[in-house]
Every structure is written in structure tokens, then in C-alpha cells.
Amino acid sequence: MTDSFRTMSLRIAPIILLALATVVVAQPAFAHEQVAVGGGLARGLLHPLTGMDHLIAMVAVGIWGAQLGAPAIWVLPITFPMVMALGGVLGVLQIPLPIPEVVIALSALVLGVAVTMRLRLPFAAAAVVVAVFAIFHGHAHGVELPSSANPLAYGVGFVLATGLLHLCGITIGTLTRWPAGERLIQGLGAVIAALGCYFLAQSLGAVA
Amino acid sequence: MKLGFGRVSMVAAMLFAQAQGADAHIIASRLGDFYTGALHPLTDLQDLILWTAMGVLAGSLGAAKGRWLVLVFPLGLLAGLVLGRISGLVSTGPAVDAGMILLLGLLLAAAARLPTTLLCMVAFGLAMARGAVNGSDLAPETDRILFAAGLASAGYAAITLTMALTPAFSRPDAGASMAWRGIAVRAFGGWIAAIGLMMVGFALASHSL
Numbered sequence: 001m002t003d004s005f006r007t008m009s010l011r012i013a014p015i016i017l018l019a020l021a022t023v024v025v026a027q028p029a030f031a032h033e034q035v036a037v038g039g040g041l042a043r044g045l046l047h048p049l050t051g052m053d054h055l056i057a058m059v060a061v062g063i064w065g066a067q068l069g070a071p072a073i074w075v076l077p078i079t080f081p082m083v084m085a086l087g088g089v090l091g092v093l094q095i096p097l098p099i100p101e102v103v104i105a106l107s108a109l110v111l112g113v114a115v116t117m118r119l120r121l122p123f124a125a126a127a128v129v130v131a132v133f134a135i136f137h138g139h140a141h142g143v144e145l146p147s148s149a150n151p152l153a154y155g156v157g158f159v160l161a162t163g164l165l166h167l168c169g170i171t172i173g174t175l176t177r178w179p180a181g182e183r184l185i186q187g188l189g190a191v192i193a194a195l196g197c198y199f200l201a202q203s204l205g206a207v208a
Numbered sequence: 209m210k211l212g213f214g215r216v217s218m219v220a221a222m223l224f225a226q227a228q229g230a231d232a233h234i235i236a237s238r239l240g241d242f243y244t245g246a247l248h249p250l251t252d253l254q255d256l257i258l259w260t261a262m263g264v265l266a267g268s269l270g271a272a273k274g275r276w277l278v279l280v281f282p283l284g285l286l287a288g289l290v291l292g293r294i295s296g297l298v299s300t301g302p303a304v305d306a307g308m309i310l311l312l313g314l315l316l317a318a319a320a321r322l323p324t325t326l327l328c329m330v331a332f333g334l335a336m337a338r339g340a341v342n343g344s345d346l347a348p349e350t351d352r353i354l355f356a357a358g359l360a361s362a363g364y365a366a367i368t369l370t371m372a373l374t375p376a377f378s379r380p381d382a383g384a385s386m387a388w389r390g391i392a393v394r395a396f397g398g399w400i401a402a403i404g405l406m407m408v409g410f411a412l413a414s415h416s417l
Binding site: 037074077078079080081082084085086088089092093094142145146150151152153155156159160163 | 253254257317388391392394395397398399401402403405406407408409410412413414
């Protein structure tokens with residue numbers, strides 16, 4: 001069963017590649033209204049990846065979710081993008097949030113500490129903590145959206161990038177199955193918390 | 209023999225002349241109107257997202273419910289194309305487009321057990337809206353029948369493939385060790401819903417500006 005499935009997916013891969021190539025090649029031939037899909041997509045994809053404070057916080061969310069186990073590990077990847085999109089809508093509507101830089105730096109610090117200490121909050125409390133940070137992170141991405149050449153492509157890009165960062169975190173989080181892996185993750189959490197401290201100091205103006 | 213050669217060369221010359229004409233036509237319409245219709249939705253991000261979401265949603269509900277869409281979805285595209293040409297109502301507006309993305313994403317993320325009739329109605333409505341939008345870019349010289357055939361074929365192929373790939377990936381009967389795959393499909397719905405929610409916000413924001 002597994003073997004036949006694997007050979008099937010091996011056969012599917014070139015077809016999907018071909019289909020993708022067709023789509024990519026076909027793009028410039030049509031007089032569509034949509035402009036700069038590639039540019040918008042690239043900007044959306046890169047936006048969460050280029051801000052170090054965002055990146056480490058998103059990975060930390062994934063790791064913490066994996067540490068918390070049962071409900072968190074599956075509720076998190078399903079609901080986080082939607083909560084973040086709520087923040088994104090606030091950003092699109094240009095509704096300002098208080099001290100966004102500080103909260104985003106704080107999110108890296110708090111999540112890093114949670115991972116290091118293996119903080120086992122009740123599920124509802126953990127969800128609230130993550131949701132507040134999600135809104136601030138989404139807000140930062142959403143502010144950029146209307147100025148993008150293709151807002152839809154930008155939105156697709158930034159949701160994909162954020163989701164894949166969670167996936168990275170969850171994959172790292174599966175190391176908790178082994179004792180050595182658990183130590184490694186706690187070390188990683190400490191690094192994230194330290195970076196969070198640095199970004200917090202930076203956002204408060206203490207570091208140039 | 210000589211006569212035969214003359215005939216053959218005449219036929220060849222005629223074919224050559226015709227071939228040139230056809231060649232010029234192919235260059236003018238790039239790949240022919242059938243492929244224009246087939247590739248038109250596949251080069252539109254809105255269509256890609258909506259069609260994929262629709263296919264994954266139908267696939268996640270199981271083959272018994274989903275297989276109706278093999279027929280309903282292409283027919284809906286054709287109906288939308290025809291109605292759009294007749295009524296002149298071609299665009300649903302950015303807020304409705306975004307709302308459809310949000311709705312499909314939420315249904316998928318919530319793993320809602322839609323009844324078959326409702327699923328078919330959602331698919332038909334979506335296909336009609338997208339068929340009308342795809343028809344709005346028709347150039348006056350485009351062959352309508354070929355374009356419609358291409359569009360319907362693309363819809364059929366896209367929805368059938370996506371629906372077939374979803375249960376092949378999530379494997380709902382494979383037990384607990386494969387449970388993460390079902391969650392991955394729902395998380396995909398969460399991503400789609402997030403995109404839709406943001407685009408709703410953007411549509412409303414640009415409307416009020």
C-alpha cells in the first residue's frame with residue numbers, strides 16, 4: 001500500500017512540475033488585469049521572513065504548540081492564520097495598534113521563555129497569549145498590503161510564509177520525543193528569548 | 209504519372225497556402241481559442257485559489273459527496289459564461305470574490321459536514337460566478353464555442369484532480385498515525401480563510417476610500 005502510494009506520488013511529481021511550469025510560462029501571454037503577481041507574491045513571502053523578530057516569534061509559536069501537545073498542536077495551525085488575518089484587516093484599514101514594535105519584540109521574548117521553561121499554561125490561556133501576538137504580527141503585515149502591486153498575491157505570500165514558519169516550529173518541536181532533543185529545544189527557546197530581549201531593547205530605543 | 213505529379217504539387221501548394229494562413233491565425237491567437245479558454249482561469253490567482261479550495265473541500269467530504277462536482281462544476285462554468293454574456297453581469301465585485309474565499313476556507317477549516325445538495329449548490333454558484341468573470345475577457349474575434357469548451361475542460365480537470373488528490377493525501381481511514389494529514393488539510397483551509405478575510409478587509413477599505 002505504502003509502496004504503491006509512493007510510486008504514485010513519484011509519478012505525480014513530474015506532472016505537477018509540468019503543470020506549474022505551464023502556468024508560469026503561460027503567464028505573460030495573457031492580457032489579464034492582474035499585474036505583478038510574481039512581485040506581490042515575492043514581497044508577501046519575504047515580508048515575514050526578512051524581519052528577524054517576526055521570524056523567531058513564528059517559529060517559537062510552532063515549537064510551543066508542539067510542546068503543549070494534544071489540543072494546541074492542531075488548533076494552532078488551523079486558527080492562527082485566521083486570527084493573524086484579523087490583525088491584518090486592522091492593518092489594511094489603517095487602524096493603529098499601540099506600540100506594535102514593542103509588542104512584537106515582547107512576543108519573541110515571552111514565547112522564547114515559554115519554550116525554555118516548558119511552560120504548561122492551560123489551553124485557553126495559551127490561546128489568548130498567542131492570539132494577542134497573532135493580531136500584532138498580522139497587523140504589521142497588513143499595513144503593507146494595500147501598497148503592494150498585487151494585494152491578493154501579497155496576502156497569499158504572507159499567509160504561506162507564516163504557515164510554513166509554523167510548520168518549521170512544529171517540526172522542530174517533534175524533537176521533544178527524545179530527551180536530548182528536549183534539551184536542544186530549550187536551548188533554542190533561550191536563544192529566541194535572548195533575541196527577543198535585544199529587539200525589545202531596540203524598540204524601546206535603548207540600543208541603536 | 210506526370211499528371212499525378214502535377215496534381216500532387218498543386219494540392220501541396222494549396223495546402224502550403226492554407227497552412228500559412230492557419231499559421232498566422234495560430235500566432236494571432238497564440239494557442240487557439242480552446243487553449244485560451246483552458247489556460248485563462250489557470251493564469252488567474254483568484255481562480256486558482258477558489259478552484260483549489262473548492263476541490264479540496266469536496267475531496268475532504270469524501271468521494272460519495274464529491275463526485276457530483278465532476279459534472280456540476282464544469283456545467284456551472286458554462287452556465288455562468290452564457291448568462292454573463294447574455295445579461296452583461298460579468299463581475300461579482302471584489303468583496304464577494306473575497307467572501308467566497310473566506311467561506312470556502314472556513315468550511316474547510318471547520319471540517320463542516322456539508323450535505324451533498326448544499327455542496328453542489330455552493331459549487332454551482334461559485335462556478336457560475338467564475339464562468340462569468342472568465343467570459344468577460346473574451347475578445348470579439350474569439351471563437352465562443354471553443355473558448356467555452358476549453359474553460360469547461362479546465363474546470364473538469366482541475367476540480368477532479370484536486371478532489372482525487374485530497375483523500376489520497378489525507379487518507380481518512382489510515383488510523384491515528386496519519387491523523388496529522390487530516391489536520392494539514394484543515395490547516396490549509398485556515399490559510400485560505402486567512403487570505404479571504406484579509407481580502408474582504410481590503411475590498412471594504414478600498415471601497416470606503
